[in-house]
Amino acid sequence: MSLQALFETTRSEGRGALVGYLPAGYPTVADGKRTLTAMLDSGCDLVEVGVPYSDPVMDGPTIQAAADTALRNGFRLADVFSTVETVAAAGGRAVVMTYFNPVHRYGVERFARDLASAGGLGVITPDLVPDDDAGWCAAAGAAGLDRIFLVAPSSSEERIALTANASSGFLYAAAVMGVTGARATLSDTAAETVARARRHTQLPIGLGLGVRSAQQAAEVAGFADAVIVGSAFVTAAGESEAAVRALAGELAAGVRGQGAMTSTVGK
Template sequence: MTSKVEAVLDALKVTGTGALIGYLPVGFPTLAESIEAAVTLVENGVDILELGVPYSDPVMDGLVIQEATQTALAGGFRLSDAFTAVKEITARVSAPVLLMTYYNPVLQYGVDNFARDLAAAGGAGLITPDLIPDEAHEWIAAAEKYDLDRVFLAAPSSTDERLAQAVKQCRGFVYAVSTMGITGARTDVDAAAHSLVTRLRSVGATHIGVGVGISTADQVTEVLSYAEGAIVGSVLVKALADGGVPAVGRCAAELSPK
């Protein structure tokens, strides 16, 4: 079983650059526009796509992303739309597509069914911010069955034992949360991010993406000096909200290290 995400990260490491991982919510401002926006990200330098599944209780998301997901839900977003988006995007671009979703929608849909439909749509795997590895047996089994990546989060507050567990169970990359708190643009990426990556390396991590608070090209470059991927979300969502698909393309191009 091979990971599309790890293949991209490894290839970029050989070239001396890292991966720009771009986040947008599915269905914002409409389903069709969210698909166009995701394709535009890849056309403007994003290497891996992270598509957020709108959820009514987004505990980790900052205001920009919360407002976007509420717009998507108000516009009639259905979980099946996520698979539609993945299928249409992967038909047009080769970048791996990960869904970022809270775990409750997966449970409601059926874990095996969700994994099956995501794989059938061409998706690479899931990022599950509220699911810890020792409670993820059913999802891990389904991911292995359908050859999907499973990305768990690691926080600065995590114990070394927890970090080791996350590294062992992740496939694709470990999502290193750069700061304690919710998502959103910040002027500085916390020093805690570099420290966390060092700790993850010490317990065997070979593919790490750093997210939460990254919003400038300089921050992307800084993160990619010590991690394989830099995850950018809120600034892209804001660009899409303020200026539509053209603006999100320009924003991606400005952030891209290549």
């Protein structure tokens, strides 16, 4: 199923999509594959497979520590493709989130081709701007991958328009300025950032950075098309598979409850 088809389904159900993030290879490659499968089995509509990187400048301490563990346990970039392949073979949907340097070093055309062959649907590139993409948009388009760029509360209207125009699949809205990490309350700028982005695109908009509870997931699902959860899943993965399944179920219930009550998803 494409990302477009996924969001058509969630819209028809009057709810947002639940998107869960986990670095590939955390804490080992086999463990990561099992955890991502558990996330999908327990309520996630889509998973983001992260690429562990040695200089994760946009990640908070939780994801940084997980990436470091994966790298120390022997993670290699090829493990991203095998992880995505496992997800796809099990009937799940996956995109990859990566800093651009690993893609550039691997080769943009080669990376796009290998990810598409593994069953990946798209790539989120948090540190890449579409007006200086080093050929990524062309390579991704040729491979049939969606190009998912980020906007932030500080983005100008011109920057949001340019970013939205270059994106496909969905647009990623960062709820806060700064690094990733679960937070007790949502940022005051979250809904405003999504509303600003909607003025420039018909694409679905996913909100990430900070969600950790069913209540927060329900709140986000009231104004965004996707609720993106990262650090909370990484923390749960460090505890047990049962903790991951419980978190996914809790968040899925929040997303579905809010969607049913408001019927505003995608509007």
